[in-house]
Structures are given as structure tokens and as C-alpha cells.
Amino acid sequence: MENKPGEGCETGGCHSAAVPIKVVALTPQTPSNWMEFAEGLWERNPVFVMVLGMCPTLAVTVSAINSISMGLATTFVLAASCWLISLMRHMIPKEVRIATYIVIIATFVTVVDYAIQAISLDLYEALGAYIQLIVANCLVLGRAEAHAARTAPMAATMNATGMGLGFTLGLFMIGGVREILGSGTFFDIHLFGSNFQPWVVMVLPPGGFFVMGGWLLLFAIIRKRKEKAALAATEMEVQHGA
Amino acid sequence: MVRESIGQILVTTILSGNFVLAMFLGMCPFLGVTHSVAVAAPLGLATTFVIVIASLSAFLLNMVLTPLHLEFLRLICYIVVIAASVQLVEMFVKKSSPALFRALGIYLPLITTNCAVLGVALFQTAREYDFMQSLTFAVGGGLGFTLALVLLASVRERIQLSDVPGVLQGTAMSLMLAGILALAFMGFAGMGGGA
Numbered sequence: 001m002e003n004k005p006g007e008g009c010e011t012g013g014c015h016s017a018a019v020p021i022k023v024v025a026l027t028p029q030t031p032s033n034w035m036e037f038a039e040g041l042w043e044r045n046p047v048f049v050m051v052l053g054m055c056p057t058l059a060v061t062v063s064a065i066n067s068i069s070m071g072l073a074t075t076f077v078l079a080a081s082c083w084l085i086s087l088m089r090h091m092i093p094k095e096v097r098i099a100t101y102i103v104i105i106a107t108f109v110t111v112v113d114y115a116i117q118a119i120s121l122d123l124y125e126a127l128g129a130y131i132q133l134i135v136a137n138c139l140v141l142g143r144a145e146a147h148a149a150r151t152a153p154m155a156a157t158m159n160a161t162g163m164g165l166g167f168t169l170g171l172f173m174i175g176g177v178r179e180i181l182g183s184g185t186f187f188d189i190h191l192f193g194s195n196f197q198p199w200v201v202m203v204l205p206p207g208g209f210f211v212m213g214g215w216l217l218l219f220a221i222i223r224k225r226k227e228k229a230a231l232a233a234t235e236m237e238v239q240h241g242a
Numbered sequence: 243m244v245r246e247s248i249g250q251i252l253v254t255t256i257l258s259g260n261f262v263l264a265m266f267l268g269m270c271p272f273l274g275v276t277h278s279v280a281v282a283a284p285l286g287l288a289t290t291f292v293i294v295i296a297s298l299s300a301f302l303l304n305m306v307l308t309p310l311h312l313e314f315l316r317l318i319c320y321i322v323v324i325a326a327s328v329q330l331v332e333m334f335v336k337k338s339s340p341a342l343f344r345a346l347g348i349y350l351p352l353i354t355t356n357c358a359v360l361g362v363a364l365f366q367t368a369r370e371y372d373f374m375q376s377l378t379f380a381v382g383g384g385l386g387f388t389l390a391l392v393l394l395a396s397v398r399e400r401i402q403l404s405d406v407p408g409v410l411q412g413t414a415m416s417l418m419l420a421g422i423l424a425l426a427f428m429g430f431a432g433m434g435g436g437a
Contacts (some may be wrong), residue, residue, distance in 0.1 A: 028413075052270075053411055054270060054272075054273065055266050055267055055269050055270075055357040056266075056267030057266075057269075058269065059264040059265065059266035073253070086312060094415070098354070099325050100323070102321050102322070102355075103321070103322065106317050106318040106321050107318065109317060110314055110317050110318065114314070125298070125422075128368075129361065129364040129365055129368055132317050132360070132364050133267075133357050133361060135321055135355075135360060136269050136321075136355045136356065136357040136359070136360045136361075137355070137357075138355050141355050165279065200372070204355065205263060205264050205266065205424045205428070206421045206422070206424035206425040206428065207266075208266065208420030209420045209424055210417075210418065210421040213413075213414050213417030213418040213421060215415045216412075216413055216414035216417065217409060217410060220409040220410070220414060221409050224409055
């Protein structure tokens with residue numbers, strides 16, 4: 001079958017066939033907290049590299065402000081639950097670990113849900129049920145299972161925060177583009193004159209797929225160019241050497 | 243709020259308000275297991291089954307929690323019930339069809355974290371559906387999910403034989419295809435009397 005679970009893929013949620021994921025070397029070196037933090041920001045960005053947590057990525061990114069709030073809410077849930085899971089990692093029996101993780105995550109999501117409701121009712125209505133759906137975000141459970149369950153609390157929290165901010169960045173990159181093209185605004189500031197005809201499809205569901213696909217395409221092109229340049233450089237060296 | 247009829251809910255959830263293509267629920271299996279129709283269809287049906295169970299239990303749970311003013315426990319209760327029913331389906335599939343069990347692999351337990359399942363429970367609560375409406379919502383949502391999965395899987399099966407530019411292969415391609423499918427499904431808007 002094409003779908004070989006767990007191959008080259010440390011979490012269950014990522015799509016082994018779709019995105020080449022660097023297999024982390026199994027050598028027992030402990031990366032510094034800073035490295036843990038930086039890993040998720042760009043190099044293994046949850047949105048663009050691991051393609052995890054797609055539901056909120058595409059559903060709430062109709063504007064930049066929605067994307068950032070959703071990203072920060074997810075970051076909080078991710079960091080808090082990874083911290084707690086890491087603290088309790090020796091206590092949780094292996095058989096019921098997923099259920100335990102889910103209950104822990106659901107607790108923090110409930111906290112965030114009520115907090116957002118208290119801070120801004122407008123935002124709460126804009127994000128709707130997708131705040132509660134953070135529970136079902138494969139990114140959170142994926143990180144809990146793949147990282148927090150086997151790392152010390154400090155490192156796990158740093159890593160989770162980095163991943164969360166990387167997720168926020170990814171959401172913002174999609175949300176920003178969709179808001180500019182789809183409603184002609186950026187953080188509710190009008191960018192173009194009154195003659196601007198918004199590209200409405202971008203704020204509708206298909207736009208989410210197109211923008212996300214467009215970013216992935218752009219990164220693929222850049223990666224290909226880099227590979228080509230590297231290949232050309234080595235060939236040059238070989239020629240000069242001969 | 244206008245009470246929607248059963249037929250309206252069914253048409254809306256399958257076509258114009260499709261869970262995957264209009265509400266972005268259940269994206270992980272949508273992008274992950276749609277390599278072939280043979281795998282996509284059973285997973286869709288398994289998910290439909292879990293969705294229906296989750297919807298019924300959510301309805302009953304809500305009947306207990308609301309009079310007790312324990313609404314803040316709703317999310318936790320829902321997810322525990324869903325996790326339990328996924329376990330049930332997993333055991334059933336393992337016994338009845340080991341081949342299918344291997345093909346679905348990690349995506350079977352991952353139904354727990356399928357937003358579509360939790361989404362049904364949350365949306366039916368938010369929209370205050372009664373029992374029949376919830377049931378229809380769940381069945382329609384599941385069928386719509388299966389439909390979207392099978393559609394994308396068949397397109398991707400076709401595309402495997404054609405010459406796709408190297409940079410576009412993989413997830414980027416699937417997303418573009420999904421976007422076009424979503425555009426097509428937008429054509430159903432207005433059917434069933436509600437978008």
C-alpha cells in the first residue's frame with residue numbers, strides 16, 4: 001500500500017507520501033532549548049513542512065487578525081498541554097496515553113475558549129466552533145505523542161512554543177494573502193482605492209486551498225532552484241579540480 | 243432561527259455545505275488517504291459510522307449536562323465519547339477485515355482527531371438541532387465526507403498517469419485539486435434553502 005504509516009514520519013498525523021520530512025537522527029544528542037524552540041519556526045514549520053492541523057489553517061484564515069488569534073490560541077494550548085504531559089510522562093500508563101493526552105488538551109482548550117469569549121465577543125463569533133476544534137488539531141496531539149511524551153518539561157515547552165509560533169506564522173502568511181486579495185484590506189486597513197474590485201473567491205472556501213497550494217508551490221520552486229544551484233556549484237568544483 | 247427540515251439539512255450537508263470542501267473539517271484524512279478509491283471509500287464509511295455514534299452520544303450527553311449547568315464539561319465529555327467509539331470501530335475492523343485494517347493504518351485511530359467527528363457534535367449543539375435533525379446532520383455530513391474523499395481519490399488516481407510538473411507534485415497538487423473541487427461545490431450554493 002502506498003500509505004505506510006510511521007515511515008519517515010515521526011507523528012501519526014503527517015502525510016508520509018506528500019511531503020518529504022527529514023528523519024531526525026536517532027543519535028542520543030540533546031539539542032539546546034534554543035534549538036528546540038527554533039526548530040518549529042521555519043525548518044519544520046507545522047503548516048508548510050509537516051502539513052499538520054489543516055482544518056483551522058484553511059477555515060479561519062479569511063483575515064490576518066483571525067489567523068493570528070487562532071495561531072496564538074493554538075500556541076497556548078500546545079505549550080500548556082505539552083508542559084503538563086511532559087511533567088506527567090512517567091505517570092501515564094502507555095495503554096491509555098492517547099485518551100489522557102486528549103483530556104489534558106481538551107481542558108486547556110476549554111480554558112482558551114472561555115478566555116476568548118471574555119476578551120472579545122466579536123472574535124469569538126468570527127472563530128466560532130473552530131476554537132473548540134483545537135482539540136482535534138492533529139498538530140497538538142502529534143507533538144504531545146512525538147515529542148512531549150519523551151522530553152523534559154523545559155525542552156518540551158520550548159519546542160511546543162516554537163511549533164505554535166511557527167503555526168501562527170503559517171496561518172498569518174495564508175490569512176494575510178487571503179485578506180489582501182479577497183477583501184482588499186490588511187488588518188482592516190484599506191490598501192487600494194475605492195475602485196478596487198475584491199477577488200471574492202479568495203475569502204471563500206476554494207481560496208483557502210488555492211493560497212495554501214500556491215505557497216507550497218512557491219517553496220517547492222525555491223527548493224528546486226537551490227538544489228540546482230548546489231548541483232551546478234559542485235560540478236564547477238569537479239571541473240576545476242580536474 | 244428558522245427550523246430547517248430534514249431534507250434541507252441532508253442536501254446542505256452533502257452538497258452546498260460539504261464538511262470537507264466548504265467547512266474544512268477532516269482535512270487530514272482528506273489529504274492523507276486519498277491515494278486510491280479502494281482505501282478512501284471504506285475510511286469514509288468508517289468515519290460516517292463514528293460521526294453518527296458521536297452525534298447520538300453528544301445529543302444524549304447534552305440532555306444530561308445542560309440541566310446540571312455543566313456546559314463547560316461538554317468538550318471534554320464529547321472527546322472522550324468519540325475516543326471510545328473510535329476504539330470500538332477499530333476493534334471491529336481489525337476482526338472483520340485485517341487487510342483493510344492494514345491499509346487504513348494510522349488513519350483509523352486518527353479518526354479520534356478528525357475534526358469532522360468533533361465538528362458534528364459541536365455544530366449540532368451550537369445550532370440547537372433536535373434529535374432527528376442531529377441524526378440527519380450526522381448521516382449527511384458523513385456521506386458528504388465520503389463523497390469528497392472518493393472524488394479527490396479518483397482524480398488523484400487519474401493524475402498519477404499524467405505528466406505533472408515536478409514542483410507541483412505532492413500536497414501542492416492535492417490542494418489545487420481540492421480548490422477546484424470546492425469551486426465546483428460552490429455551484430450547489432442555495433440548494434436546500436441555506437448555504
